[in-house]
Amino acid sequence: MAAAVDSRPSPMGRQPSSPTKSSTYMEQLKAPAVLNLFQQNDTIKHLETIHLLKREYRNRQLYEIWSFAIAMVGIVLMLATNEVLMGRQVDMTPAAERIKVATSVTTFVLLLLIVKRYQSHTSIYKMQNILPPRSSMLREYWRVLLLELLICGFHVPPGIHGLVPMMQFRYTLNANSTTGLDTCAHPKNLHVTVVDDGCYLDYTYTYDTFGVLMVLRLYLFGRYMRSSSPLYSQWASFIGTLKNVNTMDPFFHFKAIFNTKPLRLVLPLLFFVTFLTAAILRILEVPAQPYFMNYWTSVWLTIATITSVGYGDYVPATHCGRFFMAFSGILGGLLILSLVQSIFFAALALTENESRVKYIIDQTRWEKARRHAAAGLIQTQFRLARKRRAGQDTTALAFTLYAYMAKVHQFARSEPSLATSFEEEMDHHMQRLLRALDAMRATEDTLTARIHAKTLTLDGVCDQLLTNVVGSS
Template sequence: MLQTGSLSRYFPWSDWDRAPAFAILLLATAALLWLSKKECCKMCFAVFLGLSDTDGGHAKTSMRLNASVPATTKRDLNTLQRLRILYKLRDRIDNFCIGLAALSVATVWLQFRAIWCSSETYHRDLPLQAPGEANAALLLLTTLILLHQIYYRYSVKMEIMALRNQIPSDSRFSLWRSPRLLFLPFLTELLLCGIFLPPFVHGRVYFDEERYSLPRATLEVVPACPRPLQMTTSQQSCDLQYSYPLEIVNMIVLVRLYWFGRAIRNQLLKQLVADKATSMSPATLDGIGVPADSLWWSFRISFALRPSKVLLTLFVSLWVSTAVAVSVFERPFPSKLDGEDHALWLTLVTMTGVGYGDSYPVTLGGRVCIVLGAVVGGLAFISLMTSEFLDSLKGCMAAALFI
């Protein structure tokens, strides 16, 4: 298999790079083919959204029976029906984008695993021999599909905003000429989800961080730097010198996890458009009163209705994502944090406010991840949990006074 011209000459990957990458690549290709077939059936997308032929027959019968209804009422009913269909379509697009975001993060993790576990050297003239190349190709494919779905999602959102009189009705035909209220978020999401390292691009990124200065050396006393710090040539400071593979740029893919925040909003809108939320005002569909599309409002309502589910989801997301990021950034140094198990332990004790100090990050990226994910995220999680605990105590006290 090592003869000239064989596949193993161009693909000498380890098992971490070969088997998982090709398995996910086949699954992604199958999903892409399925999506392309569904896209070809846009003329019958109402059936794809779950509207059966029976519902269509009932709608036709209702229109014949209500022939005496005024034209304005018919127009309003058609608008509400169209909004209901568009909300369902946007929900399907969001769910698909959430899956693509999760697949992108998993692909980046597999790419780093392939780089770490591969001990084979490769020739620069054969870039396909680089570890993690199959995962890079999969990340490219996933990103292109995600960008297409973002464009499709904002096209649907533009029509929703036009029907709700939030933008002029004549501006819904071109997304690139839409108002700033819609175009700026669309451009921001394209940038957030479109930044990644393309395939066949390799190299190293070197960092040199000065930690502290040293006193002037004398003949009797020679200053020394503790490990892993290294003394500079001038013997005036201790620096932390390390490097990453250029694939470290793909850590920005973790930003795509913001898509999971829309799952909460979609669950509430399902109840709203399905006429199950009878206590909510119909003005929410018109953009008046309660902002039904607001993620912050959706989070508050979901936390009030299902606090345990929201707290568990928030805790697991912060815990796992922070631990994975810390283990990636601390990989250049042989320490406890170069594996996911100790990184999970460090993140957990930091989020709970214990902080045993048995391990700590030394790189700038690892420290930033701990501060943002474990310290700030842990404070937010503990604050939400404390507020829920106090609300439960108020309920118990009110019940005791009533008894």
């Protein structure tokens, strides 16, 4: 079939292609080699892979953000359950059971989100050729997935309630002791019990008290911080691969956010750790120390521990409370407060422009004081010489001259300096290298010119010798 020819005038005055050329072109496109080339072109396939990769990144981002949100909802529901039980001092109420039902629902949703997250994670690694194409989620991540499901799935389900008596050993009774070990008593009048010559702190936990272990879900905060970061994308991962940097590491995003907006990261984290620690400490300590029913007492103890003040007016008495407070003190006191201190000291540092302004002011004052000292030295020396010629006493002027000389030497050692930045040092080194390169090129040009001159001289001598030889023959 003949190819159709466009009879309309072509733009810019060009004539349409002839039917012969059009038919030849169409025949060339139908050649087996050209058809094979189009069949081997994987551009569309690559574009589809990029689109799928972008979609999986987006899915993993949503799964991680919602996982942390649902985990926090579960922790809040656990705290609400214990609040209801502590307020009524029972191990079960209808309101607490309803809250526990909601906790179980959020836990199921959380487990589902974690599984979906690992499915997207596996798909991403397969498309990036990090995992083999035939690998599966369970084959590659079953250990980590099982551990996460156990951690995030732990909670006290509805219908499970009861009391757990706790006997915490304090010391062994000694009838001959003169230091108070002959009687079983607590300095804060807490309930104690004697069992087989041993003094024990006696208190009772409910089953729901052990729900505080749900705080282990907070490990999801690292993924949440990565997924909510503006640096989270497949393009950032690709750039990091080129530079041998794992941009999907949560610690990378923590450092990036801390360097750009430190207060927006550290201050909410500090308040979160403080008030959550106080809430959990209250749950663990109220059965043994009823005055911790006041939430702000727990907040005060948490602040005193995190800030390393430690007044000692309130202390945890139970082993669980002490362990949790020690862990929170390490996390909040040593890590978070250290970050706050680094932000404070960084805010006190002078900027580059401020350092330059300070240097100019100091340099001007130094020059003025040095000129004043030099003028005083010259004037004193002149007066000293004049008094010596007049035969007068020069002791006072000699001491003044010595003082001016010492001041001049001090100025020579205390000249203000400006610390150069990395860019300025690099510019200085580059200029020095360029000067050395120019000197080498100049030397090379000189040697080339000398060689050229020697060559011309040698050619002239050779021509003269040939002329002499020919003339003599």
